[in-house]
Amino acid sequence: MAKEVNQNTYSLQEVAVKEALKRIYQTASNLNFPIAIWRLPLSSDISLIVDLSGKSKKVKPELEELNTGFIVAPFHTEEETAEFINADLTYNSQNGQLKVNPVCKDSWTTELFFQRLNADTLTGIEPVSTNTSTIEKEGTKEDYTNLVEKGIDAIKTGAFKKVVLSRRKVIKLNAEFDVIERFCDLCEAYPGAFVNLYQLPNDQVWLGATPELLISQSSDGIFKTVSLAGTQKAEPDSNPLEIGWTQKEIEEQAMVGRYIIDCFKKIRLREFEENGPKTVRAANVYHLKSEYIVNTTEVNFPQLGSVMLKLLHPTSAVCGTPKEPSMKFIKDEEGYDRSFYAGFIGPVNMENGSNLFVNLRCMQIIGNQGILYAGGGITEHSNAEKEWQETEMKCRTLLNIIE
16 A cells, blocks of 8 residues: 655655555556556666656657656657656655656546555456457468568668668467566566566557667767667577677677768767677567766756757668668558557656667467567668567567567
């Protein structure tokens, strides 16, 4: 039971973190309030926010103009296409307190939420969606390998240098599937990932553990972004220092890095620190990673996060190089709407700043089905069979926990 500490703070310290998450999530779901739960990489703190409006909010991804909250942007972005969850209520596992944001003026819904949270018995969470007829079937292996071959042919004709092609994998969730249990399992299994769970109006529930930072800007002005590309299977006893990379994988990662530097050049930013590339493990695979750091205070560029967000998304790691022709190829040939897959997600203007990640290794939950998404970077040196196997490996990030 949540105990009132003061007018704006309620304590859930008497219950375990997992139980607190379940109760808050259950209450928000029953009331159809948007909710986001996440754990930053290499952190033990789990954060949660609830939007008491019950409405979907479309915003422009301009960080300086946004409230405290959680942003969810699709792969195909246009003006005001990002969804935003306001932080009307906030919870952190470190102190076990559920706080009402002082700027939240809706006292009626606040009171309703805590009445339901404190009820002796709560009705179960209603199914995310009882209608699964709109879910298209996943593509076959032949469909994907044919798509990859088509991409390789386009590269050889000079249409573009690289294109990232993806597919979906549809699984049936068992009757005991508990989204909070699986969220906590992902936190334990993948300490270096951004583990996330969010629910929006209109039956939109997503769960994931992404390895890729898009941008971060700390409260003290430190901006970061990364280039992450190239994929190899990580054996249980393998040593990252002994991993060898092919020319195809090295060039794929270098393309992402060059694009980031080109973005810096466009805005005449010369003062940045580059670290890498180095081999890093992300769940059951290895990647090549480089990190780029800017002190926005020293360069007098406080809005750098928003500017780079517009320039970077979608990066060549999820789209291709050059961006425009590879994006057109994806729209014309991939055969489905990526929705939030390969978009960006994350907390905005929280106490430690903003941290936005590329939405990879993710699953959309609709009724008793899970739709997993995975893709791979295609260059002229790609092999269609190996690209299929790479997407299978990436799907295992979640399947290893769910199955």
